[in-house]
Amino acid sequence: MPTSTPLSDSGLLSATLQDGPAKIRTLDLFAGAGGLSEGLNTTAGSRFETVRAVEWEPAAAATYTVNHGGQLSGRKVEGGPAYAGAIESWLAEDKVPDVDVVIGGPPCQGFSTLNRAGVGAHRNELWRLYAQTVEKATPKYFVLENVPAFLKSDQWIVFQTELQEGMLKDYSIDVDILNAADYGAVQARKRVIVIGHHKDLPAPGLPNATHSGRHRTLAEALATVPITVDRIGIPSGTIEYLGDEFPGVFTTRELHFGRTYRKLSLDRFKAISPNGGSRWELPDHLKAPCWLKHNRGSGDVMGRLTWEKPSVTIRTEFFKPEKGRYIHPEEDRVITHYEAALIQGFPEDYCWVGTREEIARQIGNAVPIPLGAAIGRSLIDAFDGTHDSSVKASM
DSSP states (O other), rough: OOOOOOOOOOOOGGHHHHTTOOOOOEESSSOOSSSHHHHHSSSSTOOEEEEEEESSSSSHHHHHHHHOOOOOOTTEEEEEEEEESSSSHHHHSSSOOOSSSSOOOOOOOHHHHHTTHHHHHHHHHHHHHHHHHHHHOSSEEEEEEEEEGGGGGGGHHHHHHHHHSEEEEEEEEEEEEEGGGGGGGOOOEEEEEEEEEEETTTOOOOOOOTTTTTTHHHHHHTTSSSSSOSSSSSOOOOOEEEEEEEEEEEGGGGEEEEEEHHHHHHHHHHHHOOOOOGGGOGGGGSSSSHHHHOOOOOOOOOOOOOSOOOOOOTTTTTSSSGGOBBBBBSSSBBEEEEHHHHHTTTTTOOOOEEEEHHHHHHHHSSOOOHHHHHHHHHHHHHHHHHOOOOOOOOO
16 A cells, blocks of 8 residues: 655656556545545545544444445444544544545534534634644645635634644645535535645645536436335334444435324425425415514525426435425425435445434535545546646635
């Protein structure tokens, strides 16, 4: 297994092995279910190799493990590069490996409440720990993803301070808000993407959009999915991971399950017109009290998806109709975990561990696979010395 090549702006950067291009060693922080790692490795040659991943939620760490380097031995999930625990615990217990690329970013939820009950201070510290990890890992590049509000947050200030005069002072960045639909994802999902590079190396830039003006549609993503669900409730079966028991392992295809709805919910579904209808169509007796008091607001709450457009952003509670435009275009139900995973770009045989809610969080928090693949291609071009100088510049 090759180690990282020395920092250089020469042709040494594109060193290869006799049996093919060198592997690109990665460290995946706040790894979740492994969406960004999966996206990187859908590029030709599967060049990216995770040497360590850190994820605090055990079910997500188990999902990462069974898909990226671990194995299922009987009913036990074993091996793999994932550390299941907080990043501060990992830094205290483990040696940070030297890698080519660090990927991932601290949790993004709750920017509007960051200063309540000390949450903001904790998240500021997470960003400092992220910077500390990059400093110790000495990567050539790093990649992080976050919500657009990140650029207006205290955490962005922390991050910029580390770039200017702190632990990241040896790096420069390209940053912009990218729409995953412009890169082949079947959803309109705008996210901040930061690609950092060591100042001794040329900037890889941000990936060029491949699908601007010709977005893929929901109909394309769900073309082979049965209209009716396979069952009510998550499938049966459990596995053991780190001494605890979790539901699983389930493939993406096995997640086409529904739920039992109240009569009020079913009546609302039936009253909303197919293929793009919204809650504004509901008669007053089917509206929630808060909807009656406010005639304005998002029509995406309790709305149907549209076949001819990309999906709205898949969030962590897509299985709740009141949380967004997640009602099936035709059926009187919300989309299933199977459908949500396909919209995110996960393959049919990806494996999942966790409860209904845990797997939903894993799906909703993931970087869409096509966007990860686009980032991977840009990084490979940089490593191989085939960088296109016309790639998207920073904002």
